Amino acid sequence: METLGYLIDGFGVALAPHNLMFALLGAFLGTLIGALPGLGPANGVAILIPLAFSLGLAPETALIMLTSVYAGAMYGGRISSILLNIPGDEPAMMTCLDGYPMAQQGKAAEALAISAVASFIGSLVATIGLILLAPLLAKFALTFGPAEYFALFLLAFATLGGITGKNPMKTVVAACIGLMIATVGIDNTGVQRYTFGVLELYEGVDFIIAIVGLFAISELLFFIEERAGGGKAKMTVNKLSLKWADIRNILPSSLRGGVLGFIAGVLPGAGASLGSFIGYTLEKKVVGKKGYFGAGDPRGVAGPEAGNNGASSGALVPMLTLGVPGSGTTAVLLALLISLNITPGPLMFTQNADIVWGVIAALLIGNFLLLLLNIPLVGIFVKLLSVPPMFLLPVVTMIAFVGIYSISNTTFDLYFMVAFGVAGYIFRKLEIPLVPIILGLLLGPEMEKNLRHAMDISDGDWTILWNSGLAIGLWVFAGLGLILPYVVGPLLRRRMKVTTGTGGPEGD
Amino acid sequence: MNDRIFGILLIALAVAYGWGATQLPAPFGGSEAVGPETFPLLLSVVLVLSSLYLIVRPDPDNAWPWSRTGIELVIAVVVLVLYAALLQPLGFILSTTLAVGTLCWRMGSAPVRAYLTGGVSGVVVFLLFNFALDLALPLGVLSFLEVG
Secondary structure, rough: OOOHHHHHHHHHHHOHHHHHHHHHHHHHHHHHHHOOOOOHHHHHHHHHHHHHOOOOOHHHHHHHHHHHHHHHHHHHHHHHHHOOOOOOHHHHHHHHHHHHHHHHOOOOOHHHHHHHHHHHHHHHHHHHHHHHHHHHHHHOOOOOOOHHHHHHHHHHHHHHOOOOOOOOOHHEEEEEEEHHOOOOOEOOOOEEEOOOEEEEEOOOOOHHHHHHHHHHHHHHHHHHHHOOOOOOOOOOOOOOOOOHHHHHHHHHHHHHHHHHHHHHHHOOOOOHHHHHHHHHHHHHHHHHHHHOOOOOHHHHHHHHHHHHHHHHHOOOOHHHHHHHOOHHHHHHHHHHHHHHHOOOOOOHHHHHHHHHHHHHHHHHHHHHHHHHHHHHHHHHHHHHHHOHHHHHHHHHEEEHHHHHHHOOOOOHHHHHHHHHHHHHHHHOOOOOOHHHHHHHHHHHHHHHHHHHHHHHHHOOHHHHOOOOOHHHHHHHHHHHHHHHHHOOHHHHHHHHHHHHHHHHHOOO | OOHHHHHHHHHHHHHHHHHHHOOOOOOOOOOOOOOOOOHHHHHHHHHHHHHHHHOOOOOOOOOOOOOOOHOOOOHHHHHHHHHHHHHHHHHHHHHHHHHHHHHHHHOOOOHHHHHHHHHHHHEEEEEEHHHEEEEEEEEHHHHHHHOO
16 A cells, blocks of 8 residues: 555646646657657657756656657557558557558548547556556565676666567677667776767767667658658548447457556567557457458457557556666666666665656556547647658757757767767668667666676676576576577567568567 | 678677777776776677677668668768757857758758748747747857847
């Protein structure tokens, strides 16, 4: 019942008027970002972090706004899936299967409303799961020593590519690159490493600059290469005629999807893409021949939508309790925490209880806000969706510039950001995943610190790293995380390809 | 082929990085079990091994945009670098008009609309930042417009 007390305090934080306002703003911006093709939740949060910083928001306010952006982006992804058959991000892919046929049958408004309700239920289920599971996991994590933490970080890297990921060795390469960048600067013992005497590098590479460069700038370059073209077909949304029976019809699908999604989100390496995929496949199995999946069955919209929103809340569990994010977007949120001087992990639940529970409460409130925003305002989002990307992407890039510039007021950071953008473009071309690079940058200092502590305890005996049952377990799972993609990956990818008719998802 | 070349570059990087680690001065107060060089050395070993794998078993290549698209990409990067360089001397509004306008134009918009978009977004963001959010963006050559 301790939890309930904390949660009530959390509501106190989240319901403060200015926090509520930023939650609303975040939910709105997030939905917009999610709806625009090419800008996923990770991108959206990455671009808005510098802004949150330069505004000098209080930690909980910044965090509340950005979790709302995150939740909103997961909601928004479905709009272009349903109306244009173009998923805004990968988890939204499964929504195309039945959402677009519904729209073609003149039931776009119903599809959008159903997906909003399902997203809401999925998030709600997962947030309740988060409330129940996170404190337990945090308590368990308190038994971790430095050696266990070191192994945990390895596990995080090993599973980050996800079981659907393509080449796990590239995840290792990416993690190494990130960790190497993290060693730049003055280390714990006061020695300068790889600074080459450049003053700006003494404090290391700012990961916010790296994140914005890798995500936002490389997205612009990618768009130029692919040139998706300007004008899009005009979309119209019919008048909504949703009956209570329709909602009852999708309720079981949404609940199932939410639970599955939550599990997929908590498990390392799975994430929202898998959440929506299994949400859809389960629905097809459960409903069986009675359904008309692929031809506009509302349950085919509800299942994956609940799944991907459940997964996005589930992914917050390892991020908040262990300091180990399970997806790209949660990695970006982790960056925010670290730069606010909050060390995520089990101690956060005691040391920064107000922040953790404020954020969890804000997630609940955010979902209500999103439901309220989404049903009446969907017309506005649809209108904004028709802004051609050739105008949109340059403006978004400019906002990234402004955000970074207003943190430090120097142009050095901007050159750095562009360099990261070019590197990000090359990496993406080579299919080197970007998220492990970010994670390496974020976790590098902690990882080295834990290695150092472990060795101090053991007096330089390396075997301490695999001396406890827990540590061995983590090493084994990390090993599995690297081997499984070779075995299971191709199989799973083929199945997703068969279901969606496109390439397999690669995390979110 | 891409992966092979990249792998070779990475090995070179790992070796240089590892060599750099051995050159680090011993920390004040004598050496410890884990010095400043230990972690970087571990990383360079792991990177060499994983890059070797890329060289031995490369993935199929993605095509690089050589022809015109490549030039467009170079133009975009040049625009971004110039934007960073001109932000302070030229001021936010003018440099944004130029940068956003050029990007929109190169991405296929008609020039007038492109620079109009750049100008409008520059002015709007400038006003928003300087007045609503209280964050000063440089005015540059337009600084004579400054009030008070």
